[in-house]
Amino acid sequence: MMHDAAPAYGLWSLVIVNSAVFILFAYTFFKPQTSRDWRSFGAFSAFLVALFVEMYGFPLTIYFLSGWLQSRYPNIDWFSHDAGHLLEMVFGWKTNPHAGPFHVLSFILIGAGFLLIAAAWRVLYDAQQTRSLATSGPYSYVRHPQYVGFVLVMFGFLLQWPTILTLAMFPVLTVMYVKLARDEEQDARAEFGDAYAKYAAEVPAFIPHLGRLLGRNTPRDYRHG
Template sequence: MTYRFIALFWIAVFYGIYFTKMFIQRRKGIVTNQIAKSKVHDKSYHIEMVMKYATIAVPVAEVISIVLGTSGLTIIWRVIGMHLAFLGNVVFLLAVVTMKDSWRAGVAREEKRGLIKNGIYKYSRNPAFLGFDLVYIGIMLMFYNPVLMVITVWAMVMLHLQILQEEKYLEGEFGDEYTEYKAQVSRYAGCGKVTFDKAVMYVYFVLGIWSVMYFFTCLAYGGGLKLSWVWLWILIAAFSFIRVFMQKRKIEGSPVIRLPKVLVWIYRAVFVAVLTFFIITETKIIGAMTAEPKENLDYIIVLGAGLRGTEPSNPFRVRIEKAAQYLKENEGTIVVASGGQGKHESISEAECARRKLTEVYGISEDRIILEEKSTDTEENLKYSLEIIGDPSKSVGIVTNGFHELRALSIANEVGYENVSSVPAVTLMPVGIHYTVREFFGMVEFYLKH
């Protein structure tokens, strides 16, 4: 229901902007809707007519898809869709505001207007069309189905053909002024011909925008500001926008600070080294996250992850589910439920796991051993090994996928000789945050060991 409300809200905002602008201009005596209004039924007229039908079909298909409420994509794609729809609304609003009374839907051949090159039009020749595309793609990702995809693609193709017709008209209307403008600003987004410096600037810009939107996504899905390290995304956004500003000044030939070349190369070397280390570490984290559990392990250890009273937190819940699944598929395996009782917890995490495994999943009490002293991952594994008694036994660690690499690394340090990964689900969309945050957890582990 939440996704339905959000999708309908973004559609309402988008068309609210569209029709509000049209109403304001109508009160001034301006006819905004010029789609297929030409008296000459040429190629441009027919393209506009088909585009008109396509852009009517899209919101109809979107609303039907939203009412049906199903989606063929995972939650992370829905979140990306929300981001794109929001961004599309912002871009479209900036476009119609910047155009002021010059904004028209369709080519107004009979009217004389100036060429708008300021504001968002310094970075996109067609920001209104870009706004349409972003909203279309966003809603499609939120409520994907083949019919909606086909109608969306059809509308986007027609919008592109309309852009080509408008460009021909503008070239004839403004001549060299428009030709020069085309050379400086890209059709959809960007500043003219792509160079290495521009590409770097675009990457930082996209990263900055996405980090801001993902920060608010983490607040919504991860429990607000209580989510540890959530401020990391604001830091990434701030760094990205600073780099955008610096790259822009560099491209314009007026860098903010002229540093000695040796410092520039030191910065580049450190940046590349840190980025390489990050990529290697994240590759290992994802590798442990996606590992296939070994069959018939002697033991599995379920690491605790916090309670709300007597109920498991979402990360702990999926660990218990994974343990139950493994135990049902491997009937000779014993489980060690590990985790003590925290300050605001009514029972120990181990006891919570025992209750869920027996009462919800029907696992026999005889297969469950409780470890109720530990307060962190290292203690989980240390005290569990004392219970198991034999470091050569085959042991699987059940934790959320993003946490597996660090848990396995700690297990090897504690003394396990035959330990492997039994990864539980990494909950999305906050799972991206956890996976990135885990890099710093691994850095801490490497520094301590």
Template sequence: MADAAYGLWPLVVLNTLLFIIFAAGFFHPKTTRDWRAMGAYSAFLVALFTEMYGTPLTVYLLGSWLGSRFPLLQDTHAGGHLWNDLTGWSGDPHLSPFHLASYAAIGTGFWLIATAWKHLHEAAQHNHLATSGPYARVRHPQYDGFLLVMIGFLLQWPTIPTLIMFPVLVYVYARLARSEEREVAARFGDQWTAYAADTPAFWPRLRHQLADTAQPPSGTCGPQRPAARR
């Protein structure tokens, strides 16, 4: 190899465990569904860090195919930043627009997971549905947080396995969300129905939310969410 940036399997294990423990500290998994969400995220990290510090399979595959057209595509650690290589960025890869955007996405994702859990925990103490904070905008902010973290890593270090895994994980989280909502609907009935009708699952409606803030309160408390809601 052109440098000693690969074959560092202790770093693969260390970074994988670090980001799993970091996410678990924000997410606080308790239910089987929570652990499934963490498991999907963990599998993504294993695939990511295996190529980042272990064996750069994607670089090898693309290098043999595109190496003559993209001279920056080499089996070095810098060569793993594929968006930089494919767009011709020749500066420090850690200061490229893709890398800076990845920092923002990863940071926002972890912030969203942590903030959503705080509001979820407060609502759970009163056996209510959580509708404040991020839950006022989307029904599943913590899943959104995990997806943002994954998008951030894809902006920073895309690989063939993680690019394939990402849409699969979106589907997994969507199924987990639907399963969760069936349980909440059975428990809270009309309260959940009203909340779900007004709040999108994953993608916030900016104009709708701005219109709602301009309306005076109705004088009644809105629906709230139980501890099982993520």
């Protein structure tokens, strides 16, 4: 059975510190400027706060599911911190859950998401300074790499520490990002016209073409046809 000597929850200082650190970390990568940017960043921040409240503050998901979990997995102390890694526990990972496959994959997705957001912001910032179309770097693979990055980070956290609230928030926020992306595309079409139409015809919105990922084709300069 799992028993932690230290308290697993009620650690509200850790909720505040972790929320602040990750929100500031995301801010340095994303650097929101427009109202649309702030909406997407605010929704992402709310997701992080909800996550860390359950991770260190109050385990609402474990509380609701405790009866079912205890009956199905009686040898686990479900109110220990390690048990919050639900996927590792349910699939029978017997050692430290922080070294479990879902936890490791979550770190890969979270890191990849933040790197994608950062790389995309640099390209977008340079394009904004010259009032040109962003088509290089991550923008040569997908038209909305920053939103893809946010989704990767959120999905990574879901694998690491799934909760009822964040599971409910994830599809809502994903749909919101898709809508924001469509709104941005309308603005881009109005500003860049045929150049953006050609770019959108060849570069997918969110999921890159396999051939492009494997380097089988190279990006064009859509700004000049």
